Amino acid sequence: ERRKREREMSAVLLLLASLLFQLVAAEVVSCPDQQSYCNCSSTASVCEFILRIEYRHTFTSYKLFGSNNQQSFDGEGYFLNRSGYIPTVQQDGDCNFDDPRTRPFTGSDFTRRGCSVPMTVDGVNYRAIIAINGQIPGPTLVVTSGQTVHIRVVNSLVSQSVSIHWHGLFQKDTPWMDGVGFVSHPPIDPGSSFDYIFTAGQSGTYWYHSHVGSERADGLFGGLVLRDPDTFFEQVVRPQILPEDSSSILVDSPELHTITVIDWMREHPNDMFVKMNDSLFFFPDAPVSTVPDRSNTPHEESDLIDGTGTSAVPYWSGLINGRGRFDSNTLAPLSVFSVESNRYYRFRLVGSNAMLAFNFSIDGHTLRAIASDGSYYQPRDVEYIVIHSGERYDFILNTTNPNRGQTNFWIRAETLVDTSPRQSVLAVLSYTNGNDLDWRNGYSNIPDARPTCTSASPCRVLNCPFQQYPAGSALTCISLMNLSSLFPPPTNKLPKFPPSSSCPDCIHFLNFGFDGPRDDSFINGKSLQLPNTAYATNCAQYTSSKSIINTCDRCTVNTTSGCRCIHVIPIANAATFDPNSDEHESIIMIFSSLNSPDTHPIHLHGHNFQILYTGYGTYDSNGKVTSPSTDLVCDTVGNNICVTPRWANGTPPAGLMARVSNGRVIGSAISKDTVMVPGYGYVVIALQADNPGYWFLHCHIEFHQALGMAAIVQEYDPLQHKAPPPNINNHGSFQWSVEEFKQFQDDGSTCADSIASTGGAPTTGGISLSQTKFGVMIGVIVLLFIVVVVMAIVSCAYFVYRRKVTTRHERFR
Incomplete structure (x- = not known):
């Protein structure tokens, strides 16, 4: 009896020690070079990552060194043939081997020598890229909802600044961690680093990418998954997404089944941007970096199936998880996703597209779509999912009955450009772990198993950018x-x-388009010029001088051109934000594309929003859009520059009002953070203003945004915004600890508090780092004191218990 009770007490002590350890536990997640994922344990309270951004070259192997093999030097060039990887120059180097032409040569040959595997991208594209931890895309980061995330981004580029946006995360109380250069914080200079720290307060599929220039199109992006707590997913979500089969195995491995898709540029994106900005033609049949002549054919804008425009940049190739094929080239390794029979798998699809949308499918399988942009909806079985730039879709794949006994299936992402055959990106779904696949023979053993679509049984396509496919x-x-x-x-x-009605800036009509004689990139005739200092990190400057905030107030759209200015859109500016309130000001935004028949995926930072209504233009009998929606009109200036869109009859259309109940948006309307605006159509979104700060609003097509199709949303008066951490505006690296972050968050200073504490002098924070460190020290002392007291109480209780047991034992004797 005594020994039993002693064991029980020991177990209690171990449990207390374990709980205390978990309370302060932080996991430094290993992210070595070219590892496709970095997974943080769900038991950790803090997840720490390092992302190193550097130039690399395709078809090149690098010698790796340093902690986690995260640095590189001495590249060796390779090309591909039927034997494998072949050195371009015959020499004996760290990553150049003695004549490998006599045998197949694979990626493991590189890793055994501490070298990186050459990135072959589409099999032919030989150019510099921007890599994250030695790869494109960067590693998928996997954390659990509720954890504190600490990511140090190291900019090892020679001459480019960067910033990393955590796409879809609200960043509540941390608007300066949103990662938009010159809006959230100053860009990260070359040779510097920046510590992003935030709480993973959501769950779902997200991603991260550069928000400086056109770096995303150069490879600077990766997946980000915030897992549901296990009990919530198993007990609440699973019964509703798989009601017919509650006992089968459901595999949710985001580190293995996250899919990113991008249209790849044959030239450096900066070159493409300059050509687009200067209204130069693209000549796909001319060699790169050579002057085209009249023997070359200029590219006409790519049109979608419904005749709307989508891209002035010609399609070259596409990549799924960094691999693809150019044109008809079959000699290139593709990404392989492994599954087993008689399982359900959760896949996560990330639209990292630079310009074009993709129609995604998996041969021989139906996709059960269950979530988009981090929000669950009632499951829908479909054959295709259209993924636009910035969007994410989660789907369940049933592997119970593979089609016709096949073991490998094509994963396809086809553009919606009106061409035949369709421009497509390929990957492989394998039931054999890829053991019977060989890229050197072009995966010739995979048959075509596309879904059979008939007029009697049409295939279902989720998220079309038009009202319907042609008859x-x-x-x-x-x-x-x-x-x-x-x-x-x-x-x-x-x-x-x-x-x-008391909120004059709670409804906004915003028209996105290429207007005027030069087809400039506008929102309501205004093209965004970024500020030269970040708004979110400069309390005093942008509250004491309101004219600095919105320079568009000093610009008038004239008959020949729009305005190039700092375009700020205030919402709930006159209201008082109460963080303890259960309800906040309602905001309605109407995104339209009226003057040019172009599609635009629009992303709002800091929020998700409910999709209230989508309106379309007028279509002819062939399914081609011919004119803008009649629900809206736009007052234009000069050469068709739309400046003031509004309801055509002064009231919203009946279809929209049918989705309003008792003066509120219907609860069934799904939530997203990125939505496609159809050409000549519009989308109405609704949200509550519950997140004070400066938030970027923009078209997510890379070059549309870079050309100025963006604005800065100012949510509430800047005095009500959270004060930024000290020293965040300093040149050079910005580094701080999780303890400093938590102490700073506990202080909770607003910009008004920060300015008041300094007598109105300019400042960028509520408390100094010295104060923070002092607070952290006090916190550690208090924590240690609590630990000592708890241990003393437990020890005393155990001592008393032992005395009683001993006394009873002696009496028994």
């Missing part, structure tokens, strides 16, 4: 308005429609 196509569109949220918000969290 006879055997494809039917499922609009996002046809989806229903799996977890509708409570009534007080549903935005009001219309917003309060």
Whole structure:
């Protein structure tokens, strides 16, 4: 009996020690060169990562050194043939081997010598890229909702600044961690580093990417997954997404089944941007970096199936998880995703597209779409999912009945450009772990198993950028308005429609398009010029001098051109933000594309929003859009520059009002953070202003944004914004600890508090780092004191217990 109780007490002590350890545990996650994922344990309270950004070259192997093999030097060039990787120059180096032409030569031959595997991208594209931890895309970061995330981004580029945006994360109370250069914080200079620290307060599929220039199109992006807590997913989500089969195995391995897709540029994106900005033609049949002549054919803008425009840049190739094929070239390794039979798998699809949308499918399988942009909706079985730039879709794949006994299937992402055959990107779904696949024979053993679509049984396409496919196509569109949220918000969290009449800046009509004689990139005739200092990190400057905030107030759109200015859109500016309130000001935004028939995926930072309504233009009998929606009109200036869009009859259309109930948006409307605006159409979104700060709003097509199709949303008066951490504006590296971050967050200073504490003098924070470190020291002392007290109490209790047991034992004797 005594020994049993002693064991029980020892177990209690071990449990207390374990709980205390978990309370302060932080995991430094290993992210070595070219590892495709970095997974943080769900038991850690803090997840720490290092992302190193550097130039690398395709078809090149580098000698690796340093901690986690995260640095490189001495590149050796390779090319591909049927034997494998072949050195371009015959020499004996660290990553150049004695004549490998006599045998197959694979990636493991490089790793055994401490060298990186050459990135072959599309099999032919030989140029410099921007890599994250030695690869494109960067590693998928996997954390669990509720953890504190600390990511040190090291800029090892020679001459380019960078910033990293955590796409889809709200960054509540941390707007200066949103990662938009010159808006959230100053860009990270070459040779410097920046510590992003935030709380993973959401769950779902997200991603990260550069928000400086056109670096994303050069490879600077990667996946980011915030896992649901296990109990929530198993007990709440799973029964609703797989109600017919609650006992089968559901595999959710984001480190293995996250898919990124991008259209790849044959030239450096900066070259492409300059050509687009200067209205120069692209000549796909001319060699790169040579002057085209009249024997070369200029590229006409790529049109979608419905005739709307989508890209002035010609399609070259595409990549799935960094691999693809150019044109008909079959000699290139593709990405392989492994599954087993008789399972359900959760896949996560990330639209890292630079310019074009893709129609995604997996031969021989139906996709059960369950979530988009981090929000669950009632499951829909479809054959295709259209993925636009910035969007994410989660789907369940059933591997119970592989088609016709096949073991390998094509994963396809086809552009919606009106060409035949379709421009496509390929990867492989393998039931054999890829053991029977060989890229050197072009994967010739994989048959075509596309879904059979007929007029009697048309294939279902989720998220079309147009109202419907042309008649006879055997494809039917499922609009996002046809989806229903799996977890509708409570009534007080549903935005009001219309917003309060006492809030003059709570409804905004915003037209995105290429207007005027030069087809400039505008929102309401204004093209964004970024500020020269970050708004979110300069409390005093942008509250004491309001004219600095929105320079568009001093610009008038004239008859020949729009305005190039700092375009700031205020929302709820006159309201007072109460962080303890259950309801906040309702905001309605109408995104349109009226003057030019171009599609635009629009992303709003700092929020998700409910999709209230989508309106389309007028279509002819062939399914081609011919004119803008009649629901809206736009007052134009000069050469067709749209400056003031509004409802055509002064009131919203009946279809929109059907999605309003008791003065609020219907609860079933799904939530997203990125939405496609159809050419000549519009989308109405609704949200509550619950996140004070400066938030970027922009078209997510890389060059559209870079050309100025963006604005800065100012949510509430800047005095109500969270004060930024000290020293964040200093040139050079910005580094701080999780303890300093938490102490700073506990202080909770607003810009008003920060200015008041300095008598109105310019400042960038509520408390200094010295104060923070002092607070951290006090916190550590208090924590140690608590530990000592707890251990003393436990020890005393154990001592008393032992005395009682001993006394009883002696009496028994």
